[in-house]
Amino acid sequence: MENIKSSPLGIPNSNSSKMASGSPNTMGQPMSSSYENRWLSTGEDTKKGSPLVSRRKSITPEENKPNNSKEANKGKKDTRPQNPNEPPKKAQKDMTKAERRAMQEKQRQEKQSRVAAGLPKGAKQAAELEVKKNPSPVSADTDDTKQKKKALSKNQQNQVPWLLHLDVPKTSDALTKDLHPAVLQLGLYFSEHKIVGSNARCVAMLEIFSKVISDHKPPSDATFSRHIQKHLDPHIAYLLSIRPMSLSMRECIRWLKKEMADIVEEDPPLSDDESRTRLIERIGHFIRERITMADQLIVQNGLQKIQDGDVILTYAKSSVVESLLLETKKKGIDFKVIVVDSRPLFEGKHLLRRLVAAGIDCSYHLLSSIYVALKSVTKVIMGAHALLNNGAVYSRIGSSMVAMAASDKQIPVMICCETYKFVNRTQVDSFVLNELGNPDDLVQTTTNTYDAKKSDTAVLANWRDQPDLRLLNILYDVTPSKYITLVVTEVGLIPCTSAPVVSYKFNCIIKTCIDFYFYFYYYLLYRFGVNTSNEEFGKRVA
Amino acid sequence: MANTSNQYDVVTAYQTSLNDSELSTPVAIFKALTDFVRHSTDIYAAPTMSEFMQTLEKAAQSIRQESQGTSKEKPKNQHKATIAILAGVDLFMRFVTRNSHDFSVKFTKLKKKKKKKLSEEAGSFEDFKENLLSRASLILEKASCAREKAAAIGAQFINDNAVVLVQGYSRVIMSVLYHAADIQHKRFKVYVTEGRPNSDGIQAVAALRKAGIPCRAVLDSAVGYIMDKVDMVFVGAEGVVENGGIVNKIGTFQISLVAKALGKPVYAVAESYKFVRVYPLNQYDIPSETPEIVTFTSRRRKSFSTIADAETVEDLALSNPSVDYTPPQYITLLLTDLGVLTPSGVSDELIKLYV
Numbered sequence: 036m037e038n039i040k041s042s043p044l045g046i047p048n049s050n051s052s053k054m055a056s057g058s059p060n061t062m063g064q065p066m067s068s069s070y071e072n073r074w075l076s077t078g079e080d081t082k083k084g085s086p087l088v089s090r091r092k093s094i095t096p097e098e099n100k101p102n103n104s105k106e107a108n109k110g111k112k113d114t115r116p117q118n119p120n121e122p123p124k125k126a127q128k129d130m131t132k133a134e135r136r137a138m139q140e141k142q143r144q145e146k147q148s149r150v151a152a153g154l155p156k157g158a159k160q161a162a163e164l165e166v167k168k169n170p171s172p173v174s175a176d177t178d179d180t181k182q183k184k185k186a187l188s189k190n191q192q193n194q195v196p197w198l199l200h201l202d203v204p205k206t207s208d209a210l211t212k213d214l215h216p217a218v219l220q221l222g223l224y225f226s227e228h229k230i231v232g233s234n235a236r237c238v239a240m241l242e243i244f245s246k247v248i249s250d251h252k253p254p255s256d257a258t259f260s261r262h263i264q265k266h267l268d269p270h271i272a273y274l275l276s277i278r279p280m281s282l283s284m285r286e287c288i289r290w291l292k293k294e295m296a297d298i299v300e301e302d303p304p305l306s307d308d309e310s311r312t313r314l315i316e317r318i319g320h321f322i323r324e325r326i327t328m329a330d331q332l333i334v335q336n337g338l339q340k341i342q343d344g345d346v347i348l349t350y351a352k353s354s355v356v357e358s359l360l361l362e363t364k365k366k367g368i369d370f371k372v373i374v375v376d377s378r379p380l381f382e383g384k385h386l387l388r389r390l391v392a393a394g395i396d397c398s399y400h401l402l403s404s405i406y407v408a409l410k411s412v413t414k415v416i417m418g419a420h421a422l423l424n425n426g427a428v429y430s431r432i433g434s435s436m437v438a439m440a441a442s443d444k445q446i447p448v449m450i451c452c453e454t455y456k457f458v459n460r461t462q463v464d465s466f467v468l469n470e471l472g473n474p475d476d477l478v479q480t481t482t483n484t485y486d487a488k489k490s491d492t493a494v495l496a497n498w499r500d501q502p503d504l505r506l507l508n509i510l511y512d513v514t515p516s517k518y519i520t521l522v523v524t525e526v527g528l529i530p531c532t533s534a535p536v537v538s539y540k541f542n543c544i545i546k547t548c549i550d551f552y553f554y555f556y557y558y559l560l561y562r563f564g565v566n567t568s569n570e571e572f573g574k575r576v577a
Numbered sequence: 578m579a580n581t582s583n584q585y586d587v588v589t590a591y592q593t594s595l596n597d598s599e600l601s602t603p604v605a606i607f608k609a610l611t612d613f614v615r616h617s618t619d620i621y622a623a624p625t626m627s628e629f630m631q632t633l634e635k636a637a638q639s640i641r642q643e644s645q646g647t648s649k650e651k652p653k654n655q656h657k658a659t660i661a662i663l664a665g666v667d668l669f670m671r672f673v674t675r676n677s678h679d680f681s682v683k684f685t686k687l688k689k690k691k692k693k694k695l696s697e698e699a700g701s702f703e704d705f706k707e708n709l710l711s712r713a714s715l716i717l718e719k720a721s722c723a724r725e726k727a728a729a730i731g732a733q734f735i736n737d738n739a740v741v742l743v744q745g746y747s748r749v750i751m752s753v754l755y756h757a758a759d760i761q762h763k764r765f766k767v768y769v770t771e772g773r774p775n776s777d778g779i780q781a782v783a784a785l786r787k788a789g790i791p792c793r794a795v796l797d798s799a800v801g802y803i804m805d806k807v808d809m810v811f812v813g814a815e816g817v818v819e820n821g822g823i824v825n826k827i828g829t830f831q832i833s834l835v836a837k838a839l840g841k842p843v844y845a846v847a848e849s850y851k852f853v854r855v856y857p858l859n860q861y862d863i864p865s866e867t868p869e870i871v872t873f874t875s876r877r878r879k880s881f882s883t884i885a886d887a888e889t890v891e892d893l894a895l896s897n898p899s900v901d902y903t904p905p906q907y908i909t910l911l912l913t914d915l916g917v918l919t920p921s922g923v924s925d926e927l928i929k930l931y932v
Binding site: 526530 | 819820821854856858859862905921924925928929
């Protein structure tokens with residue numbers, strides 16, 4: 036690393052080297068804002084494959100410490116970190132009167148220019164600010180800090196630079212020490228992709244939280260109701276750090292926090308056991324009503340739209356769509372299914388297996404042949420991970436392509452989505468918020484396990500060594516509302532632009548709805564003898 | 578026996594109300610069903626609420642089935658307005674269910690607090706019916722003046738010296754035009770499409786001439802030709818579906834397509850009781866009377882040998898659909914008695930009503 040680092044705009048960085056020289060240009064360079072530094076110097080740095088400013092902010096204290104200690108070791112009274120090239124400053128006693136006056140003049144000018152540039156008046160504070168914004172280059176003998184930086188950058192240096200905001204912060208071990216073992220196990224399942232699908236994950240998470248709540252014993256000085264939220268927070272943080280952008284999980288957690296807050300508000304205050312049982316009961320309600328029963332209602336509503344002779348296209352695997360197709364078969368409707376699938380997850384294969392086992396006439400395509408697949412299709416039915424406020428659908432990557440192709444051919448696109456997935460967020464593109472998967476999943480191009488031995492002959496096996504190559508494995512995308520014909524929810528068939536109204540309404544009058552749906556639920560149970568156990572969700576493994 | 582006589586009452590009552598040409602179908606249904614409720618109060622008191630709901634349900638079903646059954650005895654200008662029937666029946670049933678639900682909630686709350694006895698429950702059921710009747714008559718009142726309200730709102734959109742295109746004879750659109758001419762004193766001209774096969778456009782022209790509005794009849798096929806001379810298009814609606822599209826007389830979709838292609842606004846005027854919770858995916862998904870009406874049948878081959886039997890106009894009318902579906906992207910605005918709505922606003926209203 037050079038000693039003099041030029042700032043992003045090519046202006047020579049007169050950071051510390053010219054500080055004592057007294058030229059008016061010391062502080063004359065434009066004060067680079069943190070935004071410029073973050074994005075522009077980031078671009079410069081990744082070219083060299085070196086750590087980024089975002090990481091640097093946490094590193095600077097470490098960097099400065101060795102620097103400072105070195106200066107201190109040199110015996111200087113001045114605490115400002117300085118370039119070793121600088122000539123040692125004379126103590127004031129040694130200077131002549133003229134020299135002292137020159138120094139005063141120089142200091143006054145510096146102060147003026149500092150004030151003009153908007154920095155604090157004191158020299159020390161200004162210097163600290165300077166250091167924070169323009170961290171001084173590391174000198175050659177801080178090898179251990181360099182290695183530390185390299186270790187941190189091993190993953191980041193191969194990420195697509197403009198998608199770094201999606202990166203996952205790593206959890207330290209200290210965080211996982213006090214967690215309930217069930218939560219740790221769940222986190223492991225999530226990270227290994229053993230539990231996939233938004234419904235399955237939500238149900239698993241809520242059930243585990245139920246267990247955590249039932250096992251929790253508050254410390255003697257706090258009541259259960261007040262302490263439970265604090266107790267659950269680290270668990271929630273841990274789970275969110277494993278799979279960061281699960282929007283439906285966030286909604287569930289938001290609901291759970293509201294419930295916990297409600298319990299605290301309860302007057303007269305509930306006893307520990309009462310609040311515990313109530314919370315567990317409410318979680319059970321939520322799972323039953325807004326997930327299990329909602330799915331059944333969605334199936335009933337969706338059945339209205341499927342007739343004899345339909346050719347239905349579906350993408351990847353959605354638990355609701357699967358239930359809908361199986362129920363359609365049970366009703367004896369004559370229809371065909373085309374399953375479209377994509378790398379690297381190949382979720383469609385699992386759906387295909389189940390549909391074929393049920394005796395449905397199926398065919399299988401990859402996403403690249405979507406237009407060929409759409410030739411004879413009458414309807415497209417897909418699931419969703421979340422429904423955004425502007426009516427856009429946040430779903431598995433590739434679904435927007437399917438929707439666009441279908442709407443191009445005037446084929447109606449139906450999305451099946453429960454109302455608990457309606458998120459109070461607006462997104463117009465797929466990059467602002469998304470989830471990055473593991474880029475190494477893309478390397479393996481053969482799926483045959485026999486050929487797995489030859490995996491090191493995969494073309495991209497050494498992609499990390501290529502300085503200009505980045506692999507991007509992104510998991511979700513956003514489909515604009517104009518490509519969606521309708522959304523099937525448990526409250527009926529709605530246009531996707533009505534999503535915010537439904538979620539607002541639902542939250543307002545949720546109590547009366549619950550009564551109504553309870554009767555409907557038991558009616559359904561009676562009529563169809565549906566299996567309501569939640570183990571089903573746990574079994575939906577890869 | 579009382580059951581069947583009551584049922585019969587509903588159907589005939591409905592049909593007689595239909596004959597009053599000024600009443601639209603959903604309002605006629607409201608009337609018939611309200612009368613039914615009133616009669617059931619007098620003739621035989623259904624002892625429990627659930628039985629009452631069942632009989633009401635049966636009556637509603639009978640109206641729906643009756644309209645699907647008879648096809649020959651209908652007068653010429655009254656085609657089976659299936660979707661309007663759906664709208665009316667659904668709305669009435671929903672209104673009653675809501676009422677009963679509110680009532681039962683209120684009642685169970687009362688019961689918890691005061692522990693009423695069973696005999697009192699029967700008494701309160703009478704109260705429920707009274708309540709229902711008074712609210713039903715309120716709805717009827719609202720429904721009758723809904724058309725005027727929608728007309729007032731619709732007339733705002735007609736400017737002076739505007740040239741308006743309307744399709745056939747629609748009662749709502751007529752009231753819009755009268756309102757604009759008589760009450761708002763605007764000067765405008767109207768093109769009226771003939772509206773085959775029942776050619777009710779001619780009647781519309783006669784009525785407009787009587788009201789002193791300059792108008793002209795044009796062929797249905799000439800819509801593309803005159804669209805450039807037109808400033809705006811007004812269409813009525815038999816039903817407004819959930820995504821904001823409308824179901825209206827056959828030919829509406831064509832007019833809207835041409836208007837959209839030439840950049841002319843299409844305003845659909847409808848009263849709010851025509852909103853229905855149907856969501857068609859395409860033209861063939863609407864609950865019209867004969868979904869297979871436009872398939873190729875083998876009937877032709879049999880009559881091949883006979884004289885080149887050109888289909889008469891009546892045959893053509895019967896063997897072709899009478900309504901079509903206009904998707905929401907071709908409709909600029911919906912002018913209703915609730916106000917001016919965009920097509921996506923319809924779902925919001927429906928959700929408020931039904932959820």
